[in-house]
Amino acid sequence: MQENKPFLVVGLGNPGAEYSMTRHNVGFMAVDAMAGNDAVWKSEKNALTARVEIDGKKVILVKPQTFMNNSGVAVLQLMTFYKIPLENVIVIHDDMDITVGGCREKIGGGSAGHNGIRSIDAHVGRDYRRIRIGVGHPRDFDLPMNPADWVLGKIGPAQQELINKAISNIKLF
Numbered sequence: 001m002q003e004n005k006p007f008l009v010v011g012l013g014n015p016g017a018e019y020s021m022t023r024h025n026v027g028f029m030a031v032d033a034m035a036g037n038d039a040v041w042k043s044e045k046n047a048l049t050a051r052v053e054i055d056g057k058k059v060i061l062v063k064p065q066t067f068m069n070n071s072g073v074a075v076l077q078l079m080t081f082y083k084i085p086l087e088n089v090i091v092i093h094d095d096m097d098i099t100v101g102g103c104r105e106k107i108g109g110g111s112a113g114h115n116g117i118r119s120i121d122a123h124v125g126r127d128y129r130r131i132r133i134g135v136g137h138p139r140d141f142d143l144p145m146n147p148a149d150w151v152l153g154k155i156g157p158a159q160q161e162l163i164n165k166a167i168s169n170i171k172l173f
Contacts, residue, residue: 023153103134
């Protein structure tokens with residue numbers, strides 16, 4: 001971690017109102033919560049960004065606008081432009097293998113089938129910090145549903161409450 005450089009905190013999601021409250025957009029929800037009401041979002045390098053300070057550290061919050069499957073394009077462009085090292089990149093995303101509202105962290109690893117992570121891995125490498133927020137799997141609810149339809153589905157109020165609690169408990173530093 002290079003303390004003299006800002007941290008790039010990337011929330012994964014898809015742009016557009018039709019995706020706003022879907023499971024796949026919990027990364028966007030997390031960075032929105034971190035930004036608070038006073039942050040100013042601007043469009044740059046295929047992303048919306050907001051500069052904030054969290055626990056005394058300079059942070060650039062990021063919502064890629066490239067759609068999930070091409071998230072790595074925006075991450076690479078921002079890392080290159082701001083000269084941010086990979087160890088200062090934190091990606092927040094949904095994870096179907098974690099129960100709704102659960103939260104886990106790791107550095108590196110595989111994509112576990114997550115196309116946003118697969119794209120970032122392909123563009124910048126794998127050794128960045130990942131904060132994974134559980135959205136559950138349709139089989140957890142005995143739903144005969146395609147996992148892609150599940151993550152693109154709207155979150156119900158009870159699940160949203162659990163996800164919001166997980167987001168509020170995230171500690172970046």
